[in-house]
Amino acid sequence: MQPVRHPDAPAPGELLGAHYGQCFGCGGDQPHGLHLEARAGEGVSLTAEFTVQPAHQGAPGLAHGGVLASALDETLGSLNWLLRTIAVTGRLETDFVRPVPVGTTLHLEAEVTAVAGRKIYSTATGRVGGPDGPVAVRADALFIEVKVDHFVDHGRQEEIQAAMSDPDQIRRTRAFEVNP
Numbered sequence: 001m002q003p004v005r006h007p008d009a010p011a012p013g014e015l016l017g018a019h020y021g022q023c024f025g026c027g028g029d030q031p032h033g034l035h036l037e038a039r040a041g042e043g044v045s046l047t048a049e050f051t052v053q054p055a056h057q058g059a060p061g062l063a064h065g066g067v068l069a070s071a072l073d074e075t076l077g078s079l080n081w082l083l084r085t086i087a088v089t090g091r092l093e094t095d096f097v098r099p100v101p102v103g104t105t106l107h108l109e110a111e112v113t114a115v116a117g118r119k120i121y122s123t124a125t126g127r128v129g130g131p132d133g134p135v136a137v138r139a140d141a142l143f144i145e146v147k148v149d150h151f152v153d154h155g156r157q158e159e160i161q162a163a164m165s166d167p168d169q170i171r172r173t174r175a176f177e178v179n180p
């Protein structure tokens with residue numbers, strides 16, 4: 001089935017914000033994180049940027065592939081804001097097309113290609129040298145829709161309690177729930 005943008009999805013050009021402050025991918029309160037920033041696009045698409053830091057090296061002066069995969073995973077996961085669906089990565093297939101030096105800003109774009117029941121199929125590319133530069137990485141993913149209970153049941157108590165007593169987190173989580 002064709003994906004359907006939720007009527008209350010953020011407008012094209014709007015920053016999506018973090019889904020969780022401590023998230024390694026997008027959290028502003030996470031000192032070790034990627035601090036990836038995603039912006040809504042048209043339809044069920046978005047763009048995001050991430051700048052490779054010295055802490056992200058695999059080989060000298062080059063980004064670690066796992067970090068680049070994380071940036072792709074986070075970008076693809078952010079698409080769920082536009083569907084207003086909570087979903088987790090089931091499968092992530094990554095192509096590393098060219099090396100990405102430290103200091104490079106990766107310009108990412110992602111879109112949902114299909115939805116089938118709880119399964120959300122999506123694809124992303126990351127370019128270097130600008131939004132129209134050459135492709136350095138790309139990924140195809142399958143996300144699976146889950147309920148908030150997924151996190152409550154499986155997350156460590158300490159962080160779950162902290163998240164549940166943070167009004168900001170409750171608000172962000174509610175925004176994802178079509179039927180709260």
Ligand SMILES: CCCCC/C=C\C/C=C\C/C=C\C/C=C\CCCC(=O)SCCNC(=O)CCNC(=O)[C@H](O)C(C)(C)COP(=O)(O)OP(=O)(O)OC[C@H]1O[C@@H](n2cnc3c(N)ncnc32)[C@H](O)[C@@H]1OP(=O)(O)O
Pocket residue numbers: 019020025073074077078086087088089090091117118119142144146148151152160163164173176
């Ligand atoms: C109040 C506190 C709450 C705090 C929450 C905070 C915020 C919430 C808001 C948003 C957060 C959401 C996401 C974060 C966004 C971005 C971050 C990046 C995303 C991630 O980094 S997230 C972490 C990594 N991720 C995992 O930690 C998943 C571990 N995993 C599982 O938890 C289970 O594995 C699960 C749930 C995936 C499925 O389990 P399940 O039992 O629910 O469903 P089931 O197995 O029946 O699969 C149903 C259909 O999907 C097919 N299917 C499943 N897996 C497949 C695979 N791998 N390949 C191909 N097909 C697959 C089946 O074949 C079947 O297909 P069919 O229906 O056609 O038969």
